[in-house]
Amino acid sequence: MLKHFIGLQWKSFFRSATFKTEIWFKILMALGALYFIVVFLAMGVGAYFIIEDMEIGDPLRVVNQFMIYYLAFDLVFRYMLQKMPVTNIKPLLYLPINKNKVVNFSLGKTVISFFNIAHAFFFVPFSIVLLIQGYPPAQVIGWHLALMAIFYCNNFINVMVNNQNTVFYVLAVLFIVAGASQYYQWFDITAHTQPIFDFFYDIPWTAIIPWAVLVGLYYGAFAYFKKHMYLDGGLAKKQTEAKTENLEWLDRFGNLGTFLKNDIKLIKRNKRSRSAVIAGAFFIFYGLLFFTGALEVYDGPFWKIFAGIFVTGGFLFSFGQYVPSWDSSYYPLMMSQNIKYREYLSSKWYLVIIATIISTILATFYIYFGWEAYAAVLVGAIYNIGINSYLVLWGGAYVKTPIDLTSNKKAFGDKQAFNAKTLLLTLPKLVLPIGIYAIGHFLINPMAGYIFVAVFGILGFAFKNKVFTMIEGIYKKEKYKTLQAYKQK
Amino acid sequence: MITVHNLTKTYGEQTVLNIDHLEIPKGQSFGLVGNNGAGKTTLFSLLLDLIQPSSGYIINKDVQVDQSEDWKPFTSAFIDETFLIGYLTPEEYFYFIGELRGRNKADVDALLSNFGDFFHGEILGQKKYLRDLSKGNQKKVGIVASFIGNPEVVILDEPFANLDPTTQIRLKGIIKDLAAKEGVTVLVSSHDLIHVTEVCERIVVLNKGEIVKDIHTSAETMKELEAFFAG
Numbered sequence: 001m002l003k004h005f006i007g008l009q010w011k012s013f014f015r016s017a018t019f020k021t022e023i024w025f026k027i028l029m030a031l032g033a034l035y036f037i038v039v040f041l042a043m044g045v046g047a048y049f050i051i052e053d054m055e056i057g058d059p060l061r062v063v064n065q066f067m068i069y070y071l072a073f074d075l076v077f078r079y080m081l082q083k084m085p086v087t088n089i090k091p092l093l094y095l096p097i098n099k100n101k102v103v104n105f106s107l108g109k110t111v112i113s114f115f116n117i118a119h120a121f122f123f124v125p126f127s128i129v130l131l132i133q134g135y136p137p138a139q140v141i142g143w144h145l146a147l148m149a150i151f152y153c154n155n156f157i158n159v160m161v162n163n164q165n166t167v168f169y170v171l172a173v174l175f176i177v178a179g180a181s182q183y184y185q186w187f188d189i190t191a192h193t194q195p196i197f198d199f200f201y202d203i204p205w206t207a208i209i210p211w212a213v214l215v216g217l218y219y220g221a222f223a224y225f226k227k228h229m230y231l232d233g234g235l236a237k238k239q240t241e242a243k244t245e246n247l248e249w250l251d252r253f254g255n256l257g258t259f260l261k262n263d264i265k266l267i268k269r270n271k272r273s274r275s276a277v278i279a280g281a282f283f284i285f286y287g288l289l290f291f292t293g294a295l296e297v298y299d300g301p302f303w304k305i306f307a308g309i310f311v312t313g314g315f316l317f318s319f320g321q322y323v324p325s326w327d328s329s330y331y332p333l334m335m336s337q338n339i340k341y342r343e344y345l346s347s348k349w350y351l352v353i354i355a356t357i358i359s360t361i362l363a364t365f366y367i368y369f370g371w372e373a374y375a376a377v378l379v380g381a382i383y384n385i386g387i388n389s390y391l392v393l394w395g396g397a398y399v400k401t402p403i404d405l406t407s408n409k410k411a412f413g414d415k416q417a418f419n420a421k422t423l424l425l426t427l428p429k430l431v432l433p434i435g436i437y438a439i440g441h442f443l444i445n446p447m448a449g450y451i452f453v454a455v456f457g458i459l460g461f462a463f464k465n466k467v468f469t470m471i472e473g474i475y476k477k478e479k480y481k482t483l484q485a486y487k488q489k
Numbered sequence: 490m491i492t493v494h495n496l497t498k499t500y501g502e503q504t505v506l507n508i509d510h511l512e513i514p515k516g517q518s519f520g521l522v523g524n525n526g527a528g529k530t531t532l533f534s535l536l537l538d539l540i541q542p543s544s545g546y547i548i549n550k551d552v553q554v555d556q557s558e559d560w561k562p563f564t565s566a567f568i569d570e571t572f573l574i575g576y577l578t579p580e581e582y583f584y585f586i587g588e589l590r591g592r593n594k595a596d597v598d599a600l601l602s603n604f605g606d607f608f609h610g611e612i613l614g615q616k617k618y619l620r621d622l623s624k625g626n627q628k629k630v631g632i633v634a635s636f637i638g639n640p641e642v643v644i645l646d647e648p649f650a651n652l653d654p655t656t657q658i659r660l661k662g663i664i665k666d667l668a669a670k671e672g673v674t675v676l677v678s679s680h681d682l683i684h685v686t687e688v689c690e691r692i693v694v695l696n697k698g699e700i701v702k703d704i705h706t707s708a709e710t711m712k713e714l715e716a717f718f719a720g
Contacts (some may be wrong), residue, residue, distance in 0.1 A: 242615075
C-alpha cells in the first residue's frame with residue numbers, strides 16, 4: 001500500500017504541468033535549504049561559546065530561557081510555510097483502502113518535513129558541544145530527546161490548527177504581547193517557562209512526558225483527519241455568507257475601476273490572496289532589523305537599500321509576483337471578454353502602485369532612525385514603482401502556476417500562500433538596485449547612491465508606455481501557453 | 490457572420506479538427522453535435538481565440554479572430570465554469586460583465602428581470618458566491634451572462650447538460666427567440682440530439698474533427714441523426 005502512495009506522490013510531482021519551471025525552483029530551493037543548514041550548524045556549534053562570552057549565565061539555561069520564543073517562531077513559520085499533507089484524498093475515499101492507512105501516510109509524510117529536520121542542525125551540534133564541555137551525558141540526552149518531541153508536537157499542532165485562522169491569530173497576538181511585555185519588563189514569560197525546559201535537563205527521565213504528549217497529539221491529529229474525511233466534512237468547501245458590494249466610488253475610474261473593484265473583492269474574499277496581502281504587510285517591519293542595528297551583518301551600506309525595497313515592496317512581492325495567476329481560475333473568461341490586455345495589466349499595475357504608496361506612508365516611522373533610514377525607504381519606494389512594478393508583471397507572464405484561490409478545495413487546504421518560491425523570484429529585483437547604489441556610493445558618496453537609484457526609478461516611470469507595450473506583447477505571446485497551463489489544476 | 494477557412498488543429502501527430510469551409514450566416518441558430526473527441530469544444534475554443542489554429546483561420550464579421558481582438562465586443566460565450574468568477578455573487582458577476590460590455594446597472598437589471606422564470610428564485614439575492622452554487626445554477630448564471638450587452642454572436646458549449654428539465658425547456662425557448670427575433674447568431678453544441686433538433690435550424694455533425702453532415706433541420710432530421718450515431 002505504501003508503495004502505491006509513494007508512487008502517486010512521485011507521479012504527481014514529475015507529471016505536474018509546471019514541472020519544467022518547478023525543477024529550477026526546486027534546485028534553487030535546495031540551495032536555499034543548504035544555506036539555512038549551514039547557518040543553523042554554525043549557530044549550533046557557536047551558540048554555546050557566544051553565550052558564554054556574553055556572560056549572561058549557563059549557556060544551556062539561557063537557551064532554555066528563550067526556548068519558548070524559539071518554539072513560537074517555529075509554529076508561526078510552520079503555519080505560514082509548511083504544506084499540509086494532501087495526498088489527493090478524494091479519489092481514494094471509495095477505493096478499498098483502509099482509511100487509517102491513508103491518514104497514517106498523510107501524517108507520516110509530515111514527519112520527514114524540512115521544518116522538523118532543520119532543528120536538528122542546531123540542536124545536535126549544540127548538544128555535542130555540551131557533552132564535550134563536560135555536561136553529564138544522561139541529562140543532556142534527556143533534554144535533547146525532550147526537545148525533539150516538542151518540535152514534533154509543534155508539527156502536529158500545526159496540522160490541526162492549520163485551517164483555523166482564529167486559533168492562529170489568537171496565539172500570534174499572545175506571543176507578541178508576551179514579547180513586548182518582556183521587552184518593556186512588565187512581565188517576563190520566560191521566567192515561567194524556563195523551569196519547564198530546565199526540568200527535562202535536571203531530571204532526564206521526564207523526557208517521557210513530551211513523548212507521551214507527542215503520541216497523544218499524533219492520535220489527536222489522526223482522529224481529526226479521519227473524522228473529517230467526508231465530503232461534507234473536512235473535504236467540503238467552506239461556504240461563507242456572501243454580500244453583494246458595489247464599491248461605486250471606483251466607478252469614476254472607468255474600465256480601470258471595473259478591474260480594481262474585482263481585485264479588491266478578490267483580495268477580500270479569498271483565503272489565499274488574503275494571506276498574501278497580510279504577509280506583504282509584515283514586510284513593513286522588516287526594516288527594523290536593519291535600521292536598529294539589531295543584526296551586525298546588516299550594518300553594511302547596501303543593506304539600507306535592500307531594506308528600503310522590502311519595506312515598501314511587501315505587496316509587490318507577495319501579490320504582484322503572482323499576476324496573472326490570481327485570475328487563473330477564470331482566465332478563459334478574461335481572454336474572451338471585451339477586455340484589452342493593456343487595461344487588465346494597468347489595473348494590476350495601479351494596484352501595486354497604490355499598495356506601495358500606502359506602505360511608504362505607513363513606513364514613515366522609520367524617520368525615528370534618522371533621515372537616512374527614511375531616505376532609503378523613499379528611494380526603495382521610487383525604485384519599486386519605477387522598475388520593480390514592471391518586473392513583477394513581466395515575470396508574471398512566465399509564472400504559469402494556477403492558483404487555487406479557495407485552497408479549501410484541496411483536502412484540508414494547503415498553505416501555499418507564502419511559499420519559498422515567491423521569495424526566490426524576488427532576488428533579481430534586489431540585486432540591481434544594490435548594484436546601482438554601490439556605484440554611486442563608492443564613486444561619489446552615499447547621497448549620490450540614493451540619487452542614482454531614485455533616478456533609475458523615475459526613468460522607469462517615465463517610460464511606462466513603452467514598457468507596457470513590451471509587456472503586453474509578451475503576455476499576448478504567452479497567452480495560449482498560459483491558458484493551457486491554467487487548465488491543469 | 491462567421492466563416493471558417495481551411496481550419497486545422499493538430500496536437501503532435503493527431504489532427505483533432507480539420508474543416509475546409511464552413512459558413513454561418515447572421516441570425517442562424519447553429520447546432521454542433523458529435524461524440525466525445527469530435528472537436529466541438531476545440532472549434533469553439535478556436536472561435537474565441539483560446540487556442541491557436543495549426544493552419545487556416547476564422548473570420549468573425551470581417552475580423553480574423555487570431556489576429557485582432559475586435560471580435561470581442563460583439564461576441565460572447567459560456568464554455569465552462571472557467572468563465573465564472575467564483576468569489577463574486579451572481580449579481581456582482583452580471584454587473585462586472587455588464588461594465589465590460591458598456592452596460593450600466595440599470596441595463597443589466599432590466600435584462601435580468603426577463604429571466605426571473607429561468608432563475609427560478611435560486612440565483613439572485615441568495616447570499617452565496619458563485620463558487621458555492623450548484624453546477625446547474627452556475628450554468629444558468631454563465632448562460633444568462635452571455636446575453637448581456639446585446640452580443641451578435643453567442644457561443645454556448647453544452648448548455649443543456651446539468652440543467653433540470655424545466656430549465657432545459659425554458660432555455661430552448663430563449664435560444665429560439667434570440668435567433669428568430671433578435672437576429673443573434675447562436676452556436677450551440679450538445680450531446681442531446683432531441684434538444685438540438687428542436688432548437689437549431691441547422692445542424693452540423695462533427696466526427697473525428699471533420700464535418701460529416703450538414704443538415705437543415707426538418708421533420709426527418711432526428712431519424713437521420715439517430716441513424717448516424719447508431720453507426
